[in-house]
Amino acid sequence: MVPLSLKNRFKNYDLLAYEAVFRQLLEDYWKSDSIISAYKKEKAGYDGEKNVDYKLSTYPQKDLIVFQGIRLPNPPFYFQIDTLILTRNLIYILEVKNYQGKFQYDSKLQQLTQEVDGKATAYKDPILQAEAQKTHLQQWLEKHGIYNVPIETLVVIAFPSTIIENIHQDPEVYKKIIHSESLHQHLNRLSETHTKNILTAATIRKLTKALLHEDQPLHTNILDFHNLSDQHLIKGVPCEKCNHSSMLRLYKKWLCPKCKATAVKAHERKILDYFLLHGDTISNKQCRELLQVGPRTAYTILNSMNLSHKGSNSARKYYSPSLNEFPQNSYLPTKMQRHIKLSNSRIKWHHT
Structure with missing residues (x-):
């Protein structure tokens, strides 16, 4: 036991x-x-x-x-x-x-x-x-x-x-x-x-x-903490293969114009990252700006993720999943991984 x-x-x-x-x-x-x-x-x-x-x-x-x-x-x-x-x-x-x-x-x-x-x-x-x-x-x-x-x-x-x-x-x-x-x-x-x-x-x-x-997990506003804003962030959906941004939305899938890779659910990580960085709700308008798509596509995508929501039409808000529902795999761009590995930052212990 x-x-x-x-x-x-x-x-x-x-x-x-x-x-x-x-x-x-x-x-x-x-x-x-x-x-x-x-x-x-x-x-x-x-x-x-x-x-x-x-x-x-x-x-x-x-x-x-x-x-x-x-x-x-x-x-x-x-x-x-x-x-x-x-x-x-x-x-x-x-x-x-x-x-x-x-x-x-x-x-x-x-x-x-x-x-x-x-x-x-x-x-x-x-x-x-x-x-x-x-x-x-x-x-x-x-x-x-x-x-x-x-x-x-x-x-x-x-x-x-x-x-x-x-x-x-x-x-x-x-x-x-x-x-x-x-x-x-x-x-x-x-x-x-x-x-x-x-x-x-x-x-x-x-x-x-x-x-x-x-139990109320701490959720720090990382962007504010590091003086970051939307101007520092990628617009659209980046390609997980080559990190080009942004991918093009075709019929029910995404296409990278640089490496030609395709993905069906590339938008999901982008939306989940939005919740982590911007707050626990997203609207159709915010989704359109985030993914660089039209209102009907944003509606289809948001509903396909089975997010809880309230309201109707333009007033509808979609809610973030709970902490344990976020993906635990830590996909990071290859170049970013190199920067992290080569960093001279010294880590001595976990401070809480």
Whole structure:
């Protein structure tokens, strides 16, 4: 038996939006170091979380309910938990970190530092970050009438090559900051200290429903964040074969005038990228401008995607699919992939 995952991890909106930017950005702007650096941080964080997800999936314990990436309201704030594990005896919070290299943790100063080329940099204390999530979760639970549930936190380092030096050899730090390879042992250790059933089956059902209902993924406006506008983006539908823009709309398909490639659903990625970059609705007029087609073609295309909608005629709005319905494959133009690979941006860890 393996843990039951009720909320699987998908790429978050920000990572999907950066991929959309790379697909839709005019080539003149491809060399933006700030965009590439931000994308690499998001991608590294996601990869680290997936590594921990895999390790957790092999844990030989059947009575766990796992929520992979959840963001909940605790007005006036939101708090995000990388991995939340629910059991009848206790709740675990896993704060996943994508640290790379060698770090020093000072439990007296509650500070994490790293020295590279003689320059020291200080970072937020990951243990305090995890404890802050615990406080938010306790308050959230109390608002739902759930009290006195033990909550344990673990800072999980995603990759085994990372070195964390516990400079004061504080024994508590060894119990709080762990590598993913030792995750099973630490889950066992904590479960052995909490043997009393606290949550009933009915309470677990109530809690599970509330967690799924109130989860609100963060969706940053990536264009505004990087001072980008429509003038920086490709008009029309780019060819996935040669990246020429734009393709020509023929009867029920698209034709690239440069490489002669054809595609039936090339518009779908363009429209989904529009949702990621511009908002959660699109109208017929906006679709026409986006794809460079006429109103009847835009109507046919939008309806073929089975998007939920409201209104009629020119007032009709089509709504974005949910996060887990976006394609997870990260098609990027070949030239863009080279720029990303050759970038000198240094990514040290996933910052949340």
